[in-house]
Amino acid sequence: MKDTIFNALESFVEFCIRRRIWVVAILGCVTALMSVFAFQVSMKTELDDLMPRTHPYIAIHERFKQSFGGSNIVSIMLEVKQGDIFNKTTLEKIQKVTRELQHVNGVNQYQIVSLASKKIKDIRGSTDGIEFVPLMWPDVPQSEQDIASLRNAVMNSPLVYGSYVSRDLKAALITVDFYDSSVNYETAFRQVSAIANSVKGDGVEVHLTGAPILFGWVNHYLPETLLIFLLTVGFLIVLLFVSARTWRGTVLPLLAGVVSAIWALGTARLAHFNVDPLVIVVAFLITARSISHSVQLVTRFDDEIASGEESARAAAKASMLALLKPGMLGVIADAGCMIVVLLTPIALMQKVAIIGTVWVLTIALSAVVLTPVLLSWIKHPKRYAHPLDVSPILQRILNICIRIVTTRWRYTVLIGAAAIFVISGVYAFNLTVGDANPGSPILWQESAYNKDAEAINRRFPGADRMFVVFAGTQAGALKDPVVLNNINEFQKFMGAQAEVGASLSIADVIPVVNKTLHEGNPRYLAFGKNKEENGELAYMLQSGSEPGDMDRFVDPQYQNGSVILFFRDHQGQTIRTAIARIKEFSQAHQIDQGEYKLAGGMVGVLAAVNEVLLSGQVESIAFALLVLVACCALAYRSMIAGIFFMVPVVLANTLTFSIMAAKGIGMNINTVPVAALGIGLGVDYAFYIVDGIKEDLHHHGHNDLTRAITRSLNTAGRGVLITASTLIVSVVLWSFSSLRFQAEMATLMAIWLAISAASALFIMPAMVYVFRPKFVVGTSHHQAPVVPRKVYGLKREQNL
Template identity: 45%
Template sequence: MEHKIAYLAVRYRRSFTAAVWVVSALCLFAVSRLDITTVQTDFLPKGHPYTALQSEFAESFGGANKIALALEVSDDRDIFSLPTLEKIHDITRALEQTAGVDSLTITSLATSKMARISASAEGIRSEALMWPDIPTDEAGARALKDTVIQTPLAYGRYVSGDLKSALITADLYENFSDYDVLFAQLSALQAQVEDANHVFRMVGEPIIYGYVASLLNETILIVLGVLGSIAILLYLMVGTVRAVVFPLLSGFLSCIWTLGICAAFGINLDPLLLPVIILLFARGVSHSLQMVLRFDEEVSKDGVTIPEGATRTLAELFRPGMLGIATDGLCAAAVGLSSIPFLQKLALIAVIWVSTIAISASVLTPVFLAGYRNVDTRPNWIRQRITAALAALGHLAMSPGRYVVVGLALTLFAISSFSAMNLQIGDSSAGSPIFREDSRFNEDLAAINSKFGGTDTLMVVARGDGPDAQKDPEVLETVHALQRYMEMQPEIVRSFSVADMMVSINRLLHDDNPHFQELADDRFVNGELMYQLRANSQPGQLESVIDSMFENSAVQFVMNSREGDVIRTALARFNEFALAHDIKTASLEIGGGVIGMLAAVNEVILDDQIESIGVALLILMLVCTMVYRSSHAGLFFLAPVALSNTVTFGYMAYQGIGMTVNTVPVAAIGIGLGVDYAIYIADRVKEEWEAGSTVKKAMIDAMASAGQGVLITATVLIVSVLLWQFSSLRFQAEMGQLMGLWMVVSASSALLLTPAMIYIFKPRFVFTERNNEIFEGSLLIN
């Protein structure tokens, strides 16, 4: 079948090529409408209890799509000067006009909900601290300062303890995703507000995505640099224009076709996926280069014409090429088993991309090569030395050194496995793993955390069994006890609930007597207190902690760390408390807020990573077993994959790179990609053996031909991905490291471990029976 396909493709190459250009033109037109953006909801697992809880109560208690801004004075003064107070007022008013911001959720010193509640003979009174107007003189500013210090809602929460920073928070609409517009507007506001004495800081998930979008041009420059370095290195190492043009053309065609299909079906491209896109591009380059090098080998033989050489190339490499592409695509599909839409989209893009490589690289490259009239196949001096080095590796595989190679591989596997046991699930640092530690975002986050303890919240909902359930003393007492218990964890800096407000209002109604700073033990009294709260609070002041029917309430825990272990500790402590406290009229449920969403992602990643790796390995075994008609083939090719996996995970643990939704793709997709090199080597040994070569000649010839493609492609791509180290995004730099490491291990396994294992075990799916020939002293695998 392979020979028939090759013959037809080369024979009708003009018609085939014309059809390709037509399809490419249509896809290129569609690419112009591709949406390159980040959608926050894509990172949240569907159907998870935490995300379901957040979605259910987003309108009641606020969503997870939050931003936090801070104005900090850098001189010796505090914020209670007229110029600074005016800036706080201007920032608050500007935020009301900012894209995507729900103006009803804005909280700052300059909003009506930032009020002081007091009691007098006339009753309870709620007075806004700095709304609608700001103080007009220094005396008014001093009076405001004294009032803020006496207002628990403001002091320490929205005005820092040292009085040098003011916090402004707001929610975005849940479906808002134009983060580039939001970031541009806030950046313009930052430029307007900052001066020699004021620093404007901004954090939050939407700010992260806005930063990433703002760096798109830098990312594109790095991509162009990667492509340029691939072209230069290919030419230097191979020495022919065709070894540069056709592999790159294959990559570009797959890119156009895939992105065109995505645009046609409304699938957005997340900028965070670009390193993975380059990895997929590299696979097309790798498969195409194998075709070019094999073509050079075929046409260098006496009496072989260029069309014949192209036909032979396609026919002989059809099986290993398609096997590699099949494992790439099917293993990538395993990532789509996740309930996280981001990973599902990634899997879909990867499957489409890898599928197109079957045409763009495996078929089109020989078809294009068949159009040459004259071909100079003389290798340059670099390629000659590569051939000599590969021959030496072939001899190493047949010498006693092969046992050293296998022993070193096993040792590396053991060490990496031990290190991988410490791999962190979730973020491994307090800051954002997307950015470098010295980035402006992480500096702002650290500064705000130091001033206010933290901005990320974990929400617990006390779900009542009906209206007025929150008036039950047992509910309020349990909520209050939960706060005290959870705050014992150092990373939870404070909490806020309706129970806190009830304690304060109870004290106020008793002439501010500290003895009454406690919860009432009567449902009727609680009802009266809640009525007083509702009647005297400012609009939006209670919405984050209790609903209008007094049926459900929320506890907002503020945390200063996003580390996976910290989040898991908080969840474990909550579960321990909930098991020990059974409430008759309500139930405690955890999962909302930014921390709750991260907890959901971490739990899904842990389960999905195990599942996707298991499915991918099973797919690899089944495909190899079917193609080679040997169950041992599947087991044989697990070795390089297992080594690549464990070394990469071990490196991640050593470097403190957490397993997050951003790093999962490289690890999971790499299972399929990591076996390609080994397949090319093993299949070439099999081909030479079936052509009548001795074991020694088959090994040497395979290393000299297929090994060249492996070594050249891996070297070019490893050097190229190092350019990601220049990215301002830590995430992209780490992805470059992981991709480079994966390629090093995969290529090393293919060139050292695979030949050694072939010669030691001499598996029958490689060395088929030939006149009952037996290999003395070998471990023959049937």
């Protein structure tokens, strides 16, 4: 069976080298064709892609978002530093913003609410009954007396004072919602920002928050992101050139990365997928895998030349034959770990899974096949491009690795790894699902967006919203005193949560109408005594309102009503606590007239995403590990192999998750793809090291395990060291990104690479030496002889 597989691999390698012109021509033509599509791919963020469509919260959100408020609400706060907003200049600025918002592309004109909008009204009693008069529409009051009257009207309106005008009267809030189907974040950000900038000055500051603004900032930093990406690639080229000392060691790995990227982006365009700017980090991570595989082949090629192979063609063939199996195994394992993200029912995750899987699979051609084929054309393989030689430094590091894993220090390595696994595994449970900090985790805390969010939350109940729907069993349910009292108690219950700044519902409006009807007597700030009386109050309210004014509170039949909760932050724990409290109240205060249904608005959408990620992340990791075990078991025909290779993966995951918990990085929709791909990342290096040991034992006719480990670390280990160190140093540039998410993910990538490299160089050979698994050493292996210590100081060529 072994000979059959080996013969098949040898035949494939022989075919690729013999038909190298055809191989390169075919790959070149396909790459050229895919590049046409790759340059047409759309790079943008779509909020719809972030929603788990099958989640019940999303069903409620989609059903009621046009009336009760969607997930694209933008909050604009005008704040004065001296005096209050009740002066002609500031009021005219509020009016200007309110009017100009109507011309922004994709805006829902019926959901523009501010002091200057027609929806904000003063409820007054008169001899003719109740009047509903807009507070500041259509004109701004001109005289000091009229402005003073406006101030008094605002302070006497519980629906305005504190909600749209701050308690200290120094800020006014304007909210606007966008149609999900027509909003373009880049356009909305540009137009709303222009409106905001036009009213700044004269002692007025303007602050903006909301999904269109957040993702507008992400698009704003896209040129910077691409620049950092190019600088990182440039830095990577320099480091590869210095460490490899050859053009082949520099150009071929980069060529492999470019070919893979072109095929993946071309596939994305053909599938009509957009590329989210935030997944550029994932793109770099996959490109790093391609470079890593190619570097292994170039390093093995150099070793074949150094060991006496004169022909570049023969050296390329030997390199490809030796590394084809671990290379393909690494590619399949990476792809398998990536495709399991498809199980998460979120469009963005599924797009990333499909594009990422295609991207990883292309490495099999761009690196594992194309690199050795191109190496076969090298005319002067023994020449170097520059005199700087870093190999002595690399060799000293590898000698340390060899000394540790082939002496009693190997037990210290394994015990230390076990201790780190236990400690990090326990601490990893502190990882937050969802956002771990106030503001947006995508941007730095000192960013303009997060400062604006902090300013709005300081003046008003909260910029983030969730609506809960009271779904009545029949029309008119919202007029029943039992229902209104239940909603009122629900609002008080939710208000006890510190992060909930305020709430708003029809239960806040009807008592005001009742009080006004009774000449402002505060005794009547209550609901009607029965359903009919509340119906009359509701009729008065409806008759004095414009069409659409009541949509944010109830539907026309008064069967379904919203309870809008204002949050000061949308951290994962805040959202989970709110959802738990809503469910607790619903269970404890059930009524026959209806029930509460979760949940809509931005916070409702995030609640659905967090719940999907909480269940899906465990499922994804479990399936990814299962894929890894299956790949290893099939490749080595041993279940022990699958368990054996889980060690670096599990260690890398627990340690990285614990670091995320310590640094306050939450497991959210942006970090999950990186975590899933990291499972495959944690095992690639180990494949090359272990397979190198196995190859030396089985194909060189000896049973010297120490020699096999030494040879593998000096060959495959050299490639691991070059790749890991080069990529780790390269990603340092991402720490200068204005997007906090990219900087933190780059840090995690560096940590992941370091852990994976350390596991491959120390833990895996130590485990082979101590446990001597049969899939590596076979059944006839004897105790390895003791090797004199001086052998570790020899040059790499002598070790080979």
